Amino acid sequence: MTTTIEPPELISPEEPGGPDGHTPAAHRGEDDHAHHQGPTGILNWLTSTDHKVIGKSYMITSLILFFIAGIMALVIRAQLTTPTASLVSFQTYNELFTMHGSLMMYLFAGPFAFGGLANYIVPLQVGAPDMAFPRLNALSYWLYLGGSITMMSGFLVAGGAASFGWVSYAPLSNATNSPGAGADLWLMSLALTGFSAIFTGVNLCATIFYLRAPGMTMFRVPIFSWNMLVTAILILIAFPVLFGAVVMLFCDRHFGTHIFTVQGGGVPVLWQNLFWFFGHPEVYILALPYFGMVTDIIPVFSRKPLFGYKGMVFATMSIAALSTGVWAHHMFTTGVVLLPFFSLLSYMIAIPTGIKFFNWIGTMWGGQLSFQTPMLFSIGFLFAFLMGGVTGVLLASPPVDFMTHDTYFVVAHFHQVLIGTAVFAGFAGFYFWYPKMFGRMLREDLGKLHFWGLFIGFWVCYMPQYVVGLDGMPRRVAAYLPSNGWTTLNVISTVGAFIIGASFLFFLVNLWVSWRHPIPAGDNPWDGGGLEWFTTSPPPHHNYSQLPPIRSERPTWDYNHPEHRTIHAGRHVKPSDTPSEDEKVGASS
């Protein structure tokens, strides 16, 4: 049941390449496919410890949950189209917005990034044969799948699914106000998926720390993998707090404790402190991986090295560190938090985020831009996240927050941030790495239709919500009065939501066409520079049998473009950093 992995051999830049200068697949371990004698079919899915199989399982599961949560969103928007619509009951509406938020936050946005794409891509990017702990990796997936089934099964029990919002505020979430098994299933789901995330965080840290190929120093690790390392540490800080809070709430509900209830001497606002100590870093646990995807994509489609590599790394670290010190900006209106402290730290996050924007634009500046689907989604991310970020700066101001708290202004801000990252940047990453994962291309025309539908629907859906929020429309309401004057804006918002929904039909058609009529991708269809583009598409069982010399952040690009190898990140590389004569003549292990 075990395979001992020998490290890949050095491959020389002078060895014969194809007519385009790319390495023949056989050099990169294509024959290794034959060496893997494992189970096939469903037994392979149940027993595989290969990071690529697990990564794909995560992606498929999280995308299914994304579509379920998206359908819930469309029902919610349909309900709000007219003031007193009766499409669903108020109780069902509460369940729908709770489960929509929970599925998107806990079961899609995070797992798609750090369970799916990171699982697949990080070992490839650092030159590792697998994750550091392959069986722990498989266990993470099964806990995630179990947690997802547990949460969804709330719809099948008496009393229905959880209906207290994705933040589960006490005392609304106690046994008196939210009786029934649906709420308990929701809590248990968080316990399972929380451990899944923690195990994945441990695995990512160990993989990036210990399994990097020789020459892959920390400051040559691609930014996506850097961001996953920082995200993994954020997970290790935040998720144990959530688990502790969930256990305490469960004890309050069933074992007679009064941790969050005033009657027994407890403190309800303690739940908010614990939850948001997890919850705000969680926003960046969801955002940083997607920043990393965009940072890897933009240079490829700008035909330039990344502008400000180290600036990006330190900006990521700064964002992550500050994000854990701002949890109570979600609690300004409780009146029991230190407003200047949390407001100041929240403002400060804008500085490293601004550095990132500057570097993304700097990377594109003067480049030979190519607007293929991954690049379009990345540019869409820049616009969407900019709007969500700017309104976030507004909300960091306590007076503005007092005015807009629990209104649709916050809903619009939050969705622009998360759709900007998890959807625009997430699908940028999916379109970018799909050829590597499946060895076939997605269609450009369908991808562009998907993008434009999403981009137009996004603005039509959320801009009216800012206005209606400023006019006082509260969030989490299933009806409003005709005299409020919110109907027109809600109709526009609903139209936008359905445009977004329709855009994903192009994505599904694209997948189907790609599956039925494959266009082979080749190993490096975008002329990418990261190590993942050196191996075959899809990669063999343990990723590589040979590797190029790693002398920069773009070893594959260096290998495929020897004519440019002395120009690196806008500067000339010191002679001592260029490959030695031994490497050039093909020394190997």
Added chain:
Amino acid sequence: MRIYGFFLAGIGLFFAIIGGVYWFTSYEDGGFLMLVGSALLGLFPGSYYLWWSAKMKPQADDDPKADIAEGAGAVETFPSSSIWPFILGMGALFAVLTFVFGLWLAPLAATLFLSGAIGATVESRRGGAAGVAASEHTASEHTASEQTATG
């Protein structure tokens, strides 16, 4: 290895400073304790790495001029497939369902969980032995990767 040490110790230092500022401006114990916990989370492993990095020679993956050949030797013993993570995961699933639906699910949860734990441990011992044997062949060229535990 030094860079991991500075990275993690830096996280710890940041939270220690922020925690101090927070305490002396708010005297709120819940948030302060969470910040102290985060500081320790960075300081413990960070100081451990820094201590080890002072005693060890630089590793190939920290050397900007390292050859791929320097990673020669067994990288690790990786299980190609294993049913035990699935069994453990199902055990965990039924364990949490026991809290929701009652103790009648506990025997099933315990059976799955224990068999998964025992199976994975036995499998680890076999894999570990294979890993040691493989490492012995290439003992002269150990890398940091070789010291990573089997998953």
